[in-house]
Amino acid sequence: MGETPPLIQIKGIRDGLLITLTGASWPELVTAFIDNIENRSTFFQGARVALDVGPVELRVAELSSLRDRLSERGVFLWAILSESPLTENTAQNLGLATRISKPRLVEIPNVAVEPPEDATKWVKGPLRSGGRVTFNGNVVVMGDVNSGAEIIAGGSIIIWGRLRGLVHAGAGGDEKAVVCALELAPTQLRIAGEIAVSPKKQGKSQPEVAHLQDGHLTAEPWNVLNGR
């Protein structure tokens, strides 16, 4: 069996070039990509590039080194498209865009753009200050959500841990969305169009659920809702 060479697809889009890297390990892809640029340097000179890396998980060191190597060759990397939340997060930390204006479904027709209503995103905590999760569905966090972290969800938000950050459930206007946490002490809590800050609490904390009742945000101990 011969080895499949790394695959580099180049497309012209409105914002420059969209380049898709698939079919090999990350270091191989990078080498092939850089070679490609060096062989066609006049074509790439001054290009604005959005990179689709598929499911590859990239950390800051890898992505920033690629960006530096590209900029040394006169190529400006402005966006990273990825299916991996880690890679998206890395790209955002580096100030790169993670969306391009046109939807990216040319190559992957099977991925629906809108997740189904009951889709749930699983987040391994703790979600630290500066961490941000946005998802058009429900979000479940295993661990604390610290002050300075943000979760924006189309559906409900469940936190198996302490909530101290900012959460917005039902961000698309769903008034039935709820937020629950083992300890509910958010900086700010929003459901649909309502905003509340948590009152100063004394004494022992308990699991609570926040929901909209007659247009008002209310938080109740978990066991009260149990019987419903």
Next chain:
Amino acid sequence: MDGNMTAKVITVASGKGGVGKTTAVANIAMALATRDQRVICVDGDIGLRNLDVVLGLENRIVYDLVDVVEGRCRLRQAMIRDKRMPELYLIPAAQTRDKTAVSPSDMVRLCDELRPETDWILIDSPAGIERGFKNAVAPADRVIVMTNPDISAVRDADRVIGLLEAEGKGPAALVINRLNQAMVRRGEMLSVEDVVDLLAIELIGIVPEDENVIVSTNKGQPLALDGKSKAGQAFQNIARRLLGEKVPFLDFNIPNIFQRLLGRM
């Protein structure tokens, strides 16, 4: 210590400024040096250097970190030997340049060159999470995240820990500086438990608030050399923990005689 082992690179970072990073680097370095370790401190705070003052070496600077990186001198020439400890060196930051004068890969290369020469490389990171922080963290084998027991310092520490995790640099070690036990008892300051609970990383040091820190900083005489000072002792303990010793945390909460009697009953 056998000389064939390669050095460990430790970076002290905090996010927030003024929590005591520079003091910690100076004192941990001193404490390691008193335990017969070879130590090189690197000031990563280009443009706002301070480590030279805290170590009392400011008048000996000829070449600095940027001179090394830009090839104006050899690495050895920028290493300033400490007055007290023959195996403690400082590579100072440039004062007239800024963070962009050095890149993360420069720092990695610099540390790789230093590794065979020493047992420990301690890097003092500047505040913030931008270029200077990235430079300081790039070569680190381990990062010490420093915080004070107040909400804003803890939140910044949390952000830094998150960034380190994203870069695959974790797990970081935690040092809590300026703990005032009397204020904790009155419920006016976060306790050690509160901070550890929130940040959820390994604690390797608790340093009590101590006025002598300011005096020693101004004198350029790190407290770790002073056996009587509680803060100095706390820094000595951090050094011992870095060396792999199991050291119990200092008990700042000394019970009065009445409580002691009650405890016996």
